[in-house]
Amino acid sequence: xxxxxQDPGPLSVPEGAIVSLNCTYSxxxxxxxxxxxQYSRKGPELLMYTYSSGNKEDGRFTAQVDKSxxxxxxxxxxxxxxxxxxxxxxxSAWGGSxxxxxxxxxDGTTLxxxx
Amino acid sequence: xxxxxxxxxxxxxxxxxxxTLQCAQDMNHEYMSWYRQDPGMGLRLIHYSVGAGITxxxxxxxxxxxxRSTTEDFPLRLLSAAxxxxxVYFCASxxxxxxxxxxxGTRLTVV
Numbered sequence: 001x002x003x004x005x006q007d008p009g010p011l012s013v014p015e016g017a018i019v020s021l022n023c024t025y026s027x028x029x030x031x032x033x034x035x036x037x038q039y040s041r042k043g044p045e046l047l048m049y050t051y052s053s054g055n056k057e058d059g060r061f062t063a064q065v066d067k068s069x070x071x072x073x074x075x076x077x078x079x080x081x082x083x084x085x086x087x088x089x090x091x092s093a094w095g096g097s098x099x100x101x102x103x104x105x106x107d108g109t110t111l112x113x114x115x
Numbered sequence: 116x117x118x119x120x121x122x123x124x125x126x127x128x129x130x131x132x133x134x135t136l137q138c139a140q141d142m143n144h145e146y147m148s149w150y151r152q153d154p155g156m157g158l159r160l161i162h163y164s165v166g167a168g169i170t171x172x173x174x175x176x177x178x179x180x181x182x183r184s185t186t187e188d189f190p191l192r193l194l195s196a197a198x199x200x201x202x203v204y205f206c207a208s209x210x211x212x213x214x215x216x217x218x219x220g221t222r223l224t225v226v
Contacts, residue, residue: 042220043119044205088157105150106157
């Protein structure tokens with residue numbers, strides 16, 4: 001079983017919809033939780049990261065982490081056609097631990113926002 | 116502009132050939148990583164480095180070598196290319212927390 005499982009998609013929504021992207025994980029050592037956006041034929045771009053449990057908001061994007069359930073989510077409000085991309089979740093342990101230097105990625109969810 | 120620079124952007128190799136994918140960053144990040152991305156499989160870690168002179172294996176290291184002689188550069192060497200190594204390769208620099216910047220990728224085809 002993979003350490004990080006991401007809802008596979010693809011996901012297609014109308015413009016203005018609220019989008020929920022989700023990942024689960026099994027490694028309790030993960031403390032940092034990231035979301036990346038990847039446009040077609042481009043490198044991933046870091047959107048947000050959170051430390052431990054809780055919520056973090058940045059404009060139309062909200063990242064949510066529930067460590068007790070080992071579940072993370074990214075919500076996109078008022079989705080736009082420019083949000084159409086593949087979204088990757090990723091997780092890493094503390095930089096001083098044995099897992100330092102390594103992030104584990106989900107397989108990605110492809111989102112299409114239709115005008 | 117600050118960032119991660121990968122070269123080449125595209126490459127076609129014949130089975131058995133060797134080559135080096137170049138990666139350079141100018142942000143003085145300690146950590147750097149190499150990933151491969153295959154359709155439907157997300158990013159898989161090949162090798163990573165936590166500083167000059169220190170490297171370690173990731174999830175899929177077989178067939179690849181790395182070295183880190185300077186903070187800026189982290190080349191990935193394919194020793195004897197195989198069709199199974201056809202993929203898109205990404206280099207990333209990271210802080211202690213996460214991959215902060217990715218390069219634009221190298222699309223490699225092995226025939």
